[in-house]
Amino acid sequence: MLVTYLEASRDLCETDSILFGAALAVCRIIGAKVSTAGRATGQSSAIPAWRRRIEERIAKASALIGRLICFRSGNNRPRIVRTVRMAFTGTCQFVPARYNAKTKTERIDDLKQRIAAWGKRIRRYTERSTRFNQNRLFQSDQKRLYESLERPMVSGTGPAPNQADTVAFWRGLWSEPVNHSEGPWTEVVASQCAGITPMDPVIITPDDVAEAVLRAPNWKSPGLDGLHHYWLKGFMLWIFEARASNFPEAFAQFAQRSSGLVKE
Template identity: 85%
Template sequence: METRSTPLENRPRLPRIALSKRNRAVVRALNPMLVIYLEASRDLCETDSILFGAALAVCRIIGAKLSTSGRTTGQSSAIPAWRTRIEERIAKARALIGRLICFRSGNTRPRIVRTVRMAFAGTNVSLSQPDIMQKLTERIDDLKQKIASWGKRIRRYTERSTRFNQNRLFQSDQKRLYKSLERPMVSGTGPVLNQADTVAFWRSLWSEPVNHNEGPWTEVVASQCAGITPMDPVTITPDDVAEAVRRAPNWKSPGLDGLHHYWLKGFVVCHTVLARQFQEVLNQKSLPSLFTTGITHLVPKDQVLEQ
């Protein structure tokens, strides 16, 4: 399959698909086809590639839109689409006002004249009329009023969106809401951290092995725990995998592999293979890098960042 040799960061982003009967039927139809590939799977990484390829096939069959540029690790822009559209209107109106003022000041370059004619398109106003200066002033005032109206709309929509998000956050996580009210989130302020220095700092904490000297207290704790009955060996069954997947949200943000829980729920034939491979990992006490690698986003806490 094409996804087996593709690096995780180059995989396309799987979209959220509608929970319709047609889409569920496509997922169910692919289940028996995966048995041959899953039986030949050697480890969790290969199983993940097979499941991702199957999910990609479902998206192509149902006609879902796929991104071709790969998945980015950066955070997406927080500016909503409606605000971007209104700001574009304001920018165009301001540019038009500037050209109308230039024409009123005596600038008759062809590009300026062409813009003025487009501004009065659909009206009975001609540039040769004696009251053209008055018409220009009225048109400029009209554009200024529109800009003011659009600005008020942005403020009104922003206030409404803020109230909505705060109400929703209050229902789910009150502690986080109160923290956001005490210290609003700051983004894009202060000096930019050097990427190489940041990577080197966190790599020194997470990637370099360190020999710890725990001290004599560890021996005391070990002697106190010597009489504790060891835990019975854990056996992972397909039912355990199915139960864990069932309680997980469908479209929660995936890991580096980009595979959502929805696909683990839909491809039920993978539960047996996952149970066996997780049992092998548990017995070997070693996880593949797919499960131990993450993405770190640096979020500034204060307006002034100290290097």
């Protein structure tokens, strides 16, 4: 795969896709478990693992409550009965549909109390984490802390912006030519900068790329490409040459976009 496709790549996105495909092929060959959930969005979940576990318990308990209510009202379908058996697992009791509605009600109340306790636990942990982060921010940057406390909460319940209006607004800023009337100060700045020697162009060599990759930790959190440095170190050295050849073009495109030379 690398020999066939990598030498023909023309930009960083294509190079990263090829390297990611090669790493994925290696994992499938050796039978390693691979998760590519965060590659499409480029973002990993910010929810802590303990909170996800508690939220899963709450969701399961809520589902059991719904099935118990159906069972108590006379729904005796096999699927409902199986769920009710799960609801009474560990309680040393199972109540058929024809009698003892009090025990079913007690089990429903018990699950509701568990949900309330789990919700309080999430709120308690969240408040503790907020206090910890605020105390740490107070020690490092008090101004930033006060700004975060004074910043008004922004609600996202309003109507979404119209796509056509948004495109028209930004196209009017970036696509329409504008003739600016500059003042005399521009001539002064131009005369002062006339004697400055332009900086030599930045040339990124394969050795620069190899040195940066080899210094990085193997399993550091990857970027948008979803590729760890372990794979870049494990592949052959000529990969660095193909990767370094993409940087000048990428920097040129970035500079053009920054200066407004590239328009829609």
